[in-house]
Amino acid sequence: MAKQYWLLKSEPEEFSIDDLKRVKKEPWDGVRNYQARNYLKSMQIGDQALFYHSNTEVPGIVGIMEVASEPYPDPMAFDQKDKHYDPKSDPENPRWFLVEFKYVRHTARTISLAELKDDAKLEDFPLTRRGNRLSVMPVTAAQWKYLLGLEKKAPKA
DNA sequence: GCCAACGTTGGC
């Protein structure tokens, strides 16, 4: 299958692009939403993803990372002491999955949510659709190219 | 299977 593109949200207070750069590679654990889970399960090594900072002063795209593992069961779901523990996820039949991501690079600038919302070309982009709270979403090849084109433009004043 | 109550997300 061809390479796929994604966008993943993280709160920088929890885990930021700088954290990813420091650790190089990170298992994307704690996803507890079925739709997001299904996207994680369909990822393949080499897929590229935008790193998005949510719930912060200037929410937006801040970097690029790459899928670095096959999807595997999220071990946190089995750990009673973990806040992502889910008693309904059985190790024999795991409910939650994750992949590992490796750091690729920061974007040259933060491509802010406000800017993306303003962009008529991105009407169909799931991120800017009203009420969307998915933390993992697909990005089309065309959107990927367009978004990285924005990186080199100066943000609107 | 319906739906109200509740919890979470995330922009502002």
Place this chain on the structure above:
DNA sequence: GCCAACGTTGGC
């Protein structure tokens, strides 16, 4: 901190 939007849970 507020609150709108949405997902999940659980009683019936």
